[in-house]
Amino acid sequence: MKRSQWSATALAAGLVVSLAACSSGGEGGGQSDSLTLLFGSSGDAETAALEAAAAAWSEESGVEVEVQAASDLTQQLGQGFSGNNPPDLFYMSWDQFQTYASQQFLEPYAADLPNADDFYPALQDQFSYEDEFYCAPKDFSTLGLVINTDLWEAAGLTDADIPTDWESLRSAAQRLTTGETVGLSFGLEYARLGVFMNQAGGSMLSEDGTEVTADSPENVEAIEYVQSLAADGSLRFPADLEAGWAGEAFGQGKAAMVIEGPWINGALAADFPDVNYQVAELPAGPGGQSTFTFSNCWGIPAGSDTRDSAVEFVEFLTSDEQQLAFSEAFGVIPSTESGAQQYAEQFPENAAFVDGVEYATSPVAFAGAAAVISDFNASLEGLESADAAQLLGDLQSNLEAALEEAQG
Amino acid sequence: MAKRSGIRSNESVAGWLFTLPAILIVGVFLAVPVLMALWVSFSDWNGLGPPVGGRAQFVGAENYADVLTEEGLAQRDFGTSIRNNLYYVLLVVPLQTALALFLAVQVNRRVLKGRGFFRTAFYFPSVTSSVAITVVFLFLFTASGAVNSILGWLGINGPNWFNDPSGVLHNLFAVFGWTSPGPLGATGPLGLTWWDWLSGPSVAMCALITLAVFTTSGTFMLLFLAALQNIGTEIDEAASIDGAGAFRKFFSVTLPMLKPTLFTVLTLGLIGTWQVFDQIYLTGGGSPGKTTLTPAFLAYQTSFEDLRWGRGAAIAFILFAIIVALTLLQRRILRDRDEKPKRRRRGIDGDPHDGATAQAVTRLNAGAGGAP
CATH class of the missing domain: 3.40.190.10 (Periplasmic binding protein-like II)
Structure with a gap:
């Protein structure tokens, strides 16, 4: 009898410990030595290009980036946020942006970026909620x-x-x-x-x-x-x-x-x-x-512990140079005016898409x-x-x- | 009872300790999540932070009202999903039960050669991933797919299955020249017109119904097979000696003896069909024209895409209530046809005579168990 009591106690204690081990601990500070990046990939070309970009930035900054292609981005984001464990950086699509922003899921960091004014005004509008520019457009398509x-x-x-x-x-x-x-x-x-x-x-x-x-x-x-x-x-x-x-x-x-x-x-x-x-x-x-x-932006969760590192990474990702590398890899148009001009010169067959941005509007997308x-x-x-x-x-x-x- | 102390006083502590692992597992993985979901269905939780103790506020029955009583898109979506699922259940449950029973009787026949092969073949769809089967069905049912080719040989011009949102009953009415709603255009329950309620399953849903019958019949065949093998040959022979033919034997002897299994199969079928999700997810989340939208998928979509977790949880609990209510109803229907004596023996209804018997039995048992 004694022995079974002890083993029952041990089993119960073991269960509690293993459950506790499942939950992950938080870390403090705006700087971090590792980031997770969740994105919905259009294919191998996009995945490879993002992995290359992440590796290049890691070398420069010393911050590890774990690049994760989502199989169902919306579902995985929802799960991450409700589990209090969202990715440090993610693709935020235009049609979900207003919903996420109005529910205060997103960190409004974009206005602080040094290249904030370089983005096309139409794209800035697309990713603004209540006149605040929330997140940097990743690229765009017309x-x-x-x-x-x-x-x-x-x-x-x-x-x-x-x-x-x-x-x-x-x-x-x-x-x-x-x-x-x-x-x-x-x-x-x-x-x-x-x-x-x-x-x-x-x-x-x-x-x-x-x-x-x-x-x-x-x-x-x-x-x-x-x-x-x-x-x-x-x-x-x-x-x-x-x-x-x-x-x-x-x-x-x-x-x-x-x-x-x-x-x-x-x-x-x-x-x-x-x-x-x-x-x-x-x-x-x-x-x-x-x-x-249509565009995605680089979303950062509100109140993120790794905000500063993630913003630095976004700055790197939205530089003209890096955006043109993405254009070459999987055909998107850079979200900055200067980048898009270079793109139109480099890929004249796609100039019509770039020209369209002059009169383009965003599809209706309020929350x-x-x-x-x-x-x-x-x-x-x-x-x-x-x-x-x-x-x-x-x-x-x-x-x-x-x-x-x-x-x- | 109160006097029980001394050497057995530790037993209740030991008992609790022994059950503690099970209580913990059930509590952490079942009771707490269900209670939390119930709380979420009464709150405005948006999926950010913890649902309890965070910023989520109690909003009363608002989430339930949104889908049940308040006119609008949410209510119409819910009504549409209930209509779709209702037709799905009405067709899938009887069809799969009948087919499973038919297959079980066939592979149970002693004269059949290669029974093992057929049993495996019929059971195979059940052990295959439903994702794989759905993808195969998507190909089979394309406009120029295998199904339409076969229909073509018969001179039938098959529909574009998974892209055809028209309801089969509406199509049937159209044959008789009835294409406008007329007086049925009035709004019925859940924001849908009576005409919409009468649409029948869409052509796309019919493809999904075929898929469900195909995949689940094997599982239930196995249950029927086990029950059939429990029926002794002597009963069969006795019926034959009494002069019963094959049909008479099946309907008057075999089928009544299968009643408990039939109840199990119908209940499992009912629960499974009301919760259909993976096929819907794979065929495009309700497309074409929301005619394959089901409450389970709607709950998912409302939660994860619209970030209205409260409303999603409310839909899930309404679905739960529907399933429980229908299961109870079905239990009642199947039990009422039972003969009286059998009911007494079970002692489960409120008959005072039964109650007395049951009490006596309990006392006897308690006396026997309590003796030191």
Whole structure:
């Protein structure tokens, strides 16, 4: 009996010790001799480039960096924050940024960076919450019109035919449509359709961001224009072409023109190296030219123990030199004006993407908007037969409710 | 009882010590997390810092109201997820149970050659990772995939399975020319119109239903097989001598004897289908058009993506309540058909006669156990 009592006690004590060992201890001070970096990788090229950058900085600063590619960045970030153990530095995507900032997850460090003013103003806005510039944009992408040059020439089109407005886009798409190929394709989602809305002169929010304008006549016009392209048969969406995304349909030759960003370069080089293509700026609508910018920023958790080291690392990562190295490795555009200019010279075939930043806007992304946008995207499945005004009416009321909640 | 002291007084301490490891493990990994999740469902915790003792505030039943009573996107999403899952459960549970029973009876037949092979073959999908199977299904059900090719031989133009958000009941109504909601356009429970409730599972969901039936039937076949092997041959022979044919024997003799197993299979099936998550995660989180969104996935999405952990936990607890309620209901339905004497013997209902018996039994046991 005595012996079993002792062994039971020992077992219980052992359990407590092993559980305690599972929890990690904190460390103090803004400086640290090691950092963890969590990022969502687009592929091996990006992972390798980040590892190389981290190694180079470690040598310079003496701070070890553990680079970790996330399999599901959102989930791993959520888990890290709720477990009180977030990574010291991470990719923060544009669509989640406002949510994270409004919940006070993020350290507003970007304004203190020596190169804070070098970033494009549109990107500074994208990563500002309540007029405070939170985190440094990592790079950016805009949308352009990617054209398959072989199919273009086969249809008898020349450089003069490159679409500059909605009408020329329609006629080019019609001429490119054949039995196996559709003229135009893009993902059926707000991140593409929203461009047409902006080109029509519409928007999701009023200038000051206090009112929802999703059901404006301009937006209705944009949706109806896209519906008419689909009705012509010259626009089909990737799912109907049995492609995971528009870039895949483009690579397979099922679509002659797609609306995508610079990431298509890497994907085509890896999977469809034989496709010849060129990139043009998106055509202007009745309300002028417009495109979207998408970006990630370098997020640092609020009140981080390793803040100072992480900020130094961000400074290194956002230097023109390092950003151009990333551009070379996986095709993103530097987030600083000087870096982007060098990029446009170095990669003239991507100049259209850089030119777009002049008139680019950020997709609507205030805290809570993501759920509304994903609901809108889901309702777009029936776009071809839907009533544009009703689609936008639902979006309007949902977005109004979300905005009201976001503003408290 | 009170007099019990002396040499046995240490026993209760020893007893607690012996159970301490189990209590600790269950407490730390089960009781505390569940209670904490319950607290989170009544708080505005945003996922930053600890849920208890941090900045999280008690907000009452607000999280529950958001998805149950307050009109808006959250309520409609929840309603949609419940509708989708309801059709999923209604189709998967009967189909997989019937198929499992059918397979078990087949591989239990003595005349069947190579029984071992078939048993393994049918059980194989159950031991394969559901991720792997889902990915295979994604390929099988593409627009020009194997399934549509086979349908093509039969002259059927197959749908674009995983990208088709149309409900099968809506499609069926359309055959009869009924395409507009009409009077059913009125808003029903949880912010969805009655017309939406009647959509039936989407074509994409049907592919997932096929997948679920395919993967889980093997597991339940094993349970039925074990139960079938417990039925003695003499019962079978007795029924034959009484002149029962194969069908009569199955429905009047075998099936009633399988009732406890049937209850187990139906309960496990019900729980598993209401919690479906991994297939949804892999097929794009509710796409097409939110027609494969389920409460389990919605709870995950609300928590991790929208950082509304309270609402996510509330959805999880509502799901828990649904499962418990349905399990109790099912237990009641299966028990009511039992014969009276059997019920008495178990002594589990509130009948005073039963209660007395049960008490007597307890006293007897206590007397026997308590004797020094």
